[in-house]
Amino acid sequence: MKQHLPLLALLALLTAPMAHAVEYRTVLPKQSTIHFEFRQMGVPVKGGFKRFSTEMAFDPARPEAARASIEIDLASIDAGSPEADDESAGKLWFNRSAYPKATFVSSRIRALGSNRYEMRGTLTLKGRSREIVVPVTYTPGGSAAIFEGGFVLKRLDFGIGEGMWADIATVANDVQVKFRIAATGN
Amino acid sequence: MRYSTPAIVLHWLVALLIFATFPLGLYMVDLPLSPDKLKLYSYHKWIGVSVFLLVTIRLGWRLTHTPPALPDGIAAWQRRASAVTHGLLYGLMVAIPLSGWLMSSAKGFQIVWFGVLPLPDLLEKNRELGELLAGVHKALNFTLLGLVILHVGAALKHHFIERQPFLQRMGWNRKART
Numbered sequence: 042m043k044q045h046l047p048l049l050a051l052l053a054l055l056t057a058p059m060a061h062a063v064e065y066r067t068v069l070p071k072q073s074t075i076h077f078e079f080r081q082m083g084v085p086v087k088g089g090f091k092r093f094s095t096e097m098a099f100d101p102a103r104p105e106a107a108r109a110s111i112e113i114d115l116a117s118i119d120a121g122s123p124e125a126d127d128e129s130a131g132k133l134w135f136n137r138s139a140y141p142k143a144t145f146v147s148s149r150i151r152a153l154g155s156n157r158y159e160m161r162g163t164l165t166l167k168g169r170s171r172e173i174v175v176p177v178t179y180t181p182g183g184s185a186a187i188f189e190g191g192f193v194l195k196r197l198d199f200g201i202g203e204g205m206w207a208d209i210a211t212v213a214n215d216v217q218v219k220f221r222i223a224a225t226g227n
Numbered sequence: 228m229r230y231s232t233p234a235i236v237l238h239w240l241v242a243l244l245i246f247a248t249f250p251l252g253l254y255m256v257d258l259p260l261s262p263d264k265l266k267l268y269s270y271h272k273w274i275g276v277s278v279f280l281l282v283t284i285r286l287g288w289r290l291t292h293t294p295p296a297l298p299d300g301i302a303a304w305q306r307r308a309s310a311v312t313h314g315l316l317y318g319l320m321v322a323i324p325l326s327g328w329l330m331s332s333a334k335g336f337q338i339v340w341f342g343v344l345p346l347p348d349l350l351e352k353n354r355e356l357g358e359l360l361a362g363v364h365k366a367l368n369f370t371l372l373g374l375v376i377l378h379v380g381a382a383l384k385h386h387f388i389e390r391q392p393f394l395q396r397m398g399w400n401r402k403a404r405t
Contacts, residue, residue, distance in 0.1 A: 082269040083342035087335070121335055123354075128260045211262035 063226035064100040065186050072185060072223035075113065077194075080213040081121075088125075092117035095222055099188070101179065104152040109160065109188075111220075113143040133203045140167045148172075156180065160190070166199040184225070191219035228295030228396065235397055237285045241278055241320065245375075248274040249368060272331060272338050276346065279324035286317060298391045309381070312374055319371045326367055330360035 076089040090113050097109040115137050120129045130137040147162035156179045164173045177190035194216045196202050202212055230238070248271050255267040297306060331338050332348040334357035339345045350356065386393035 082265050083339045084269075084337050124260050205262055208262050211265050 064098055065188075065224040065226050066098050067225045068095040068097060069185055069223040069225065070094070073221060075111075075218070075220045077216050077218045079196075079216040082211060086121040086125075088118065088120045090114070090117050091119065095224075097188075097222070097224060099150075099179070099186075099224070101181075104150055104158055107150040107158075108147050109150075109162075109222075110146045111144065115141055115143060133206050134201055136167055145173075150177075164194075164199075167201060169199045171198055185223040186225070188222040188224065189220065191217060194218050229398070230294055230396055231288075231292055233288055234285070234292065234294070235399070237281060237288065238397055241281050241285065244274050244278050244281070245320075245371075248278070249372070252368070269342065272327065273341050275324040275327045276338060276340050278320065279328070282317070282320040282324075286321070289317070295396060298385075298393070300389075300391065301385070305381075312378055312381075316371070316374055316378060319367055319374065323364065323367045323371060326360055326364040330357055330364050333357035333360055 070093075073093075073095065074089065075093055076087065078085055078087050080086070092114040093111055095109065095111045097107070099107040099109070115135050116130070118126055118129055118135075120126050129135055143164070143166045145162055145164045147160050149161045151159045151161075153159055153176075158177045158179065160175045160177050162173060162175070163170050173192055173194075175190045175192045177188055180187040180189070195214050196212075196216050197207060197209070197214050201216075206212060229235070251267060251271050251274070255264060255271060258264040258267070297309070301309075328338060328346065329349050332350040333353050335352035337345055337348050382393055382397075385391045
């Protein structure tokens with residue numbers, strides 16, 4: 042055993058920096074979710090998107106170099122009921138035939154300490170782009186790291202629900218969006 | 228003989244609410260989705276929950292107070308039919324709002340009474356169960372409609388055709404003679 046110690050020490054030296062330098066690039070779609078919640082006549086309604094693709098690169102040692110982008114297939118919506126799913130495709134809502142996707146592209150990521158980050162980026166929905174700021178929590182894990190965050194989307198900023206649906210007394214303007222992205226290093 | 232004042236007030240209040248929310252329910256279901264539809268659904272649910280609450284109070288009152296005796300000269304079978312009908316009316320007035328509440332829960336829409344008081348969801352979200360409960364809610368409502376027609380018809384028949392002092396029993400006039 043003793044004669045192996047130098048070798049073990051060498052191995053440890055070689056692998057330790059690699060362990061620190063893990064960069065999360067591979068997103069696990071099945072373990073990742075995007076949900077939202079809004080109020081309709083004062084009633085909380087939950088929904089989400091089943092299909093979206095995420096590209097990211099995140100090295101905890103160099104958060105300022107991190108980047109993320111998400112593309113959501115709006116046809117995969119669960120808006121709380123089949124009737125609402127159908128309605129959401131129409132011109133007054135997502136106008137999905139013209140704008141089938143929602144996208145987010147990060148522009149700047151800043152470490153806030155204790156595995157919390159602030160991610161700035163551009164959200165594009167229905168042809169309109171807005172800068173948003175999203176707090177993100179990073180949880181290292183054995184098989185995959187988890188990135189969780191959320192923000193309040195003002196639906197009228199993007200023309201989501203126009204005409205008669207612009208009445209925010211019926212459907213609130215605030216939509217709480219929450220995501221959970223699982224990723225592994227490669 | 229007259230019912231007690233609380234029984235009379237509750238009877239007419241519940242009747243008024245049912246006569247408002249029943250046609251509202253029929254009208255709203257086939258509307259295309261719109262903010263108005265969402266509002267009408269909420270009003271329907273708020274009224275339904277109010278009926279549920281008032282009927283609970285009514286049942287408590289009814290179980291602790293004896294209603295006035297029926298006038299003489301009513302056949303035994305009619306007395307039995309009346310007892311059965313009243314029992315079913317009470318049962319439906321509880322079961323119908325409850326089935327609506329269960330349906331709303333199963334469809335994933337919590338009820339927030341008057342937009343202020345959230346009621347607990349009685350079921351997990353389950354689309355098939357929601358559809359099933361919609362059918363149950365509708366069937367119970369049409370049963371209620373039939374029984375209400377029978378109930379009103381019998382009261383009118385006793386009062387106007389058989390000239391028995393009947394409508395006074397649930398009337399506002401304290402001095403009504405029997």
